[in-house]
Amino acid sequence: MSRIDYEKNNMGTGFRKIDVDEFSENNFKEEEADGSTGPTGKQAEALITALKSAPLACKNQQVKDNARNLMQKVLLSIKSNQIDDCLAQLDRDLIDVLMKYIYRGFEIPSKDSSSHLLLWHEKVYSINGIGSIVRVFTDSKRV
Template sequence: MSKSDDKDPSATAFRNINVDLYSDNNFKEDDPDGGTTGPTGSDENEILLLLSQGKQAEALISVLKSAPLDCKNHQVKENARNLIQKVLLSIKTNQMDDCIAQLDRHLMDVLMKYIYRGFEIPNEGSSGHLLVWHEKLYNVSGVGSIVRVFADSKRA
């Protein structure tokens, strides 16, 4: 590009620059631990073993406790989501209430986050099963739990 082009008053290329990005007022989300600490998902083999032994509730609690909500790594989050979906789909409708009864409030919120995440990425027959989960969990944890799915910045 010649020098005269740079000075061309009709040049509009600079308009493509989003100046807001370079403002020091630009809000950066705070991340005190940098996403390095906190759980990074559970060991898949361990969970699958629990499921095969028929310890569904244990498997569910274990995956929810080690849910990588803090984590910024896409792959880690994706793996955890797949595993939790697998656990949720393996628990039959009549076992759900038992499982939910063993969760504390925090884990219920985590579970609700993964139910909604599951709705986003459906596979064969998953949504119908997750809707049953949703109904049963909502009866216990109320609308507050759903609000937190949307309000929290640490997502599933």
């Protein structure tokens, strides 16, 4: 195969059809970062929904375990830099329920969950203080 035949077969003109200006930094538009849209908004909504539907008065341990597993998935899916945004959307009662789930997660840890739960604990403690911990340990309703 001669050099000309090689170039003709292997050097197409497809690269010329790409609009490189489309990939320019000037054309890049960052998505709006408000709490209602995007991943953080959806995760905060999932967190709020799971906290509001916590089976506090339920006596069926399987239901409580399923709720704990779901909550742990939600907590672990929220990145550490998004925790403050999610907590800002919770009231004191929901934060107390969250603290119950954090302690429940410490009882039954999964892979890499303890460090993330400690981060959640630190953030909740900085908002609600020692009162949240006392309310969790003195409340007879468990998650």
